[in-house]
Amino acid sequence: MNKVSKSKNGITIFGYSDISNFIVESFLKSSKNHDITLIVDQKDKSISSSLVRASNQITLKKENLSDALVINENDYKNNLLTILATNDTKFNILSAALIKSIFSTNNVYCCINDVKYDELFNGKGIEIFYPWNLPTKLKHLWK
């Protein structure tokens, strides 16, 4: 398993979804130089052509996302951003919690598809967002 970059400009995004696609493209369109790693599940076969084209600008990794080792064996401590953006809300929640608990890192963003869980991490250092409503703090990073 290749380790994720420890760059302070590093952004790690988990999941192949409309929202992760949008976030990656937004970063790529911005003039800012980020070290982006996109980790998708090895079952995700149909990676979009735009992402494949972008694969020389980002690090695209296929991993078994149901294996907690994917998270445990990488280092997100100095990441500028870590974004959990798969289509599986429960995966995003548990993985965001795992990253926060291991690395005590700030700037962990967790995408959820259900407003029922909006207060789950209140005051716990994980930012919850919806695919239809990206946090301004996040958008500022590519604007």
Add this chain to the structure above:
Amino acid sequence: MYVIIIGVNNLTQKLVTSYSEYEHEVTVIEKDIEKCHYFDQLFGPICQNGDACDPEIQSLAGMDRADILIIATKSDKDNFLIGMVAKSKYNVKKTINLANDSSYIKAFSYFGINTVINIESMILRSIEQETSILAPWAITELNTNPKKIILGIRIDSYSKIIGKSIKDIILPNHSSIILLIRANGITDPPSEHKTIHSEDELLILTEEKNKNKMLEYLS
């Protein structure tokens, strides 16, 4: 006491039987309606049908007045989410949560799940306890600050403290031997003149941070 258990399975059946004997009130939340009916027939109407990850289902089950929540499904994603919803929305006092994959134990603990059970760790601990020379087993953690623990330790034949009396054993600060169990099973209060023998077991109260220092001393 009001206990909520997630999921119908063999463990739940044993727990419900046990809690009912002591006349505690129990509700089981279960997704599968057939399993709900089965349990209701066995124990009376104790099942709330629905997904325990859903705050509304938790509300219907009376999570806001639960004293203990026991979560032991096969999915760590569900186990974590159910526990977090119960804590954040209904302020449940005590949650006991199964972590099927030990990698997630840290996340469960970090986010305030009171007790995390991991089968793999329990098996490893049992094996260590049975086979290793100086493998301590944690008996309990106390809610003190700094955190104190009670450990059980079996003294092997190479230990430096064999032949020493208890008054000559210098444990780290704020640590004490609280019980001596002889190899033949007889318990001995740890008065100063008692001597340590091979195969004795010691119950020791110590601060968690001193655990390794203590093991080094006793080995």
